[in-house]
Amino acid sequence: xxxxxxxxxxxxxxxxxxxxxxxxxxxxxxxxxxxxxxxxxxxxxxxxxxxxxxxxxxxxxxxxxxxxxxxxxxxxxxxxxxxxxxxxxxxxxxxxxxxxxxxxxxxxxxxxxxxxxxxxxxxxxxxxxxxxxxxxxxxxxxxxxxxxxxxxxxxxxxxxxxxxxxxxxxxxxxxxxxxxxxxxxxxxxxxxxxxxxxxxxxxxxxxxxxxxxxxxxxxxxxxxxxxxxxxxxxxxxxxxxxxxxxxxxxxxxxxxxx
DNA sequence: ATGCCTGTCTGGGACAGA
Numbered sequence: 001x002x003x004x005x006x007x008x009x010x011x012x013x014x015x016x017x018x019x020x021x022x023x024x025x026x027x028x029x030x031x032x033x034x035x036x037x038x039x040x041x042x043x044x045x046x047x048x049x050x051x052x053x054x055x056x057x058x059x060x061x062x063x064x065x066x067x068x069x070x071x072x073x074x075x076x077x078x079x080x081x082x083x084x085x086x087x088x089x090x091x092x093x094x095x096x097x098x099x100x101x102x103x104x105x106x107x108x109x110x111x112x113x114x115x116x117x118x119x120x121x122x123x124x125x126x127x128x129x130x131x132x133x134x135x136x137x138x139x140x141x142x143x144x145x146x147x148x149x150x151x152x153x154x155x156x157x158x159x160x161x162x163x164x165x166x167x168x169x170x171x172x173x174x175x176x177x178x179x180x181x182x183x184x185x186x187x188x189x190x191x192x193x194x195x196x197x198x199x200x201x202x203x204x205x206x207x208x209x210x211x212x213x214x215x216x217x218x219x220x221x222x223x224x225x226x227x228x229x230x231x232x233x234x235x236x237x238x239x240x241x242x243x244x245x246x247x248x249x250x251x252x253x254x255x256x257x258x
Numbered sequence: 259a260t261g262c263c264t265g266t267c268t269g270g271g272a273c274a275g276a
Contacts (some may be wrong), residue, residue, distance in 0.1 A: 009275080010265045035276080036266060061266050062274060109276055170276060185261080188260070205276070206263040217276080249275085 001257045002026070004238075005145035005201075007033040011064075014248055015043055021241055022050045022157070027254060028070050029097050031104035031145040032055065032056075034087040035064025036089075042066070042076055058089040065104040065146070067095045077101065091124065100228070100257075101135060104145030110169030118169050127177040129185075134225075136185050141228040141257070144187070147250065148221050150179045152189070156157035157197045160215040170219060188229040190222045190255045192238070200237055203250045210241055220253045231257040 004027040006015040009071060011032065022030070030052070035042065039058040053073035054087040056066035067074045082094045105128065110121030123202070128134050135142045137202050151170045154162040157204035191200045201216025210216070224232060234256040242251040 013265060034265095036274095108270080109274085111274095111276060168276065203276075205261085208262065221276080246264095 001028045001098070002028040002254055003031075003140055003143050003145060003257065004220065004252050004253040004254035005031040005033070005147070005222060007106070007147040007220060007248060009034050009248040009250065010036040010241060011043060012037055012041070012064075013056055013183065013240060015046060017241065017244060017247060019046060019050050021238065023054065025252075025254075026070065027239065029074075029100070030068040031102065032066040032068065033064070033071040033104065033106040033146040033147045034062070035059075035063055035066060038062060048239070049202070053087055055093065055095055055178060057080050057090040057093045063090045063106060065090060065093045065106050067097075067102055067104050068160055072097055074102070081124070083089060083127055083130065087124075092128075099140065101138065101142045103135070103142070103144040103146070105144060105148065107149045108147050113167070113169040114170055120174075120215060120217045121169060122174055122178060125175070125182075128152050129178065129182050132182055132187070135184055136187070139227075139232070142225040143255070145221070147219060148179065149219055150175050150195065151217050152176060152179055152192070155197060156199055157192065157195070158218045160199070160201070160213075162218075170217065182223070186226060188232065189230060190224055190235040191218070193232070194235045201239075201252050202237055205244055206249050210218075222253060222255045224255070228257060233258050
């Protein structure tokens with residue numbers, strides 16, 4: 001079973017890239033982030049035409065997450081994280097597909113820091129950590145996939161160079177500590193596990209020539225609980241997608257479970 | 259040193275993204 005995550009940066013303008021990628025790589029499950037469209041305008045028919053059932057949690061203009069399943073309909077378990085009924089951001093969606101629990105995550109960016117957006121990021125992260133603790137003990141296979149907006153270390157496997165991002169919310173000690181605390185529950189960072197220390201970037205800024213220079217960050221992660229990690233066979237990044245016409249600034253990342 | 263691009267909503271400029 002192949003499970004992928006893809007921050008599309010606007011599903012309306014990215015629809016041609018998304019559909020061709022689904023056709024070319026046939027993932028069984030896909031977590032999408034940054035739909036940037038409302039529930040009513042989600043392109044369900046086009047995605048269904050590509051052979052995928054879908055659930056989505058949209059928001060006009062920004063945020064928005066979805067879960068797709070090839071020749072199947074994801075069964076929604078939850079939309080939004082627990083413990084903040086006033087949270088208006090569409091950043092979390094969770095489904096069950098063929099017995100596997102899948103969460104699609106769009107963790108807040110948090111810039112500029114310090115400030116209220118950074119505070120919101122850390123609070124959201126803590127709610128994710130709390131919810132992940134419950135999922136960890138569920139007894140099912142669980143995959144938490146998405147744009148975590150955290151660069152785990154300054155190493156070449158995570159960032160081409162930390163220098164120009166030193167002040168960025170993605171590299172701050174508080175952000176990294178939250179990610180470490182999440183992993184400390186036992187989760188496997190799939191790509192790190194299979195390619196430790198290797199550049200496996202998933203994001204390249206549109207400007208400053210960062211794609212041409214391969215000046216990327218690894219911020220899209222697929223976390224596996226123990227039952228899922230026991231089945232991990234392969235992982236990767238579909239880097240070529242970043243070089244196509246009208247690309248997202250993220251490339252899809254994926255895992256193969258036996 | 260700097261959203262330098264890009265998408266979205268909107269109707270041209272602001273906001274958000276990382």
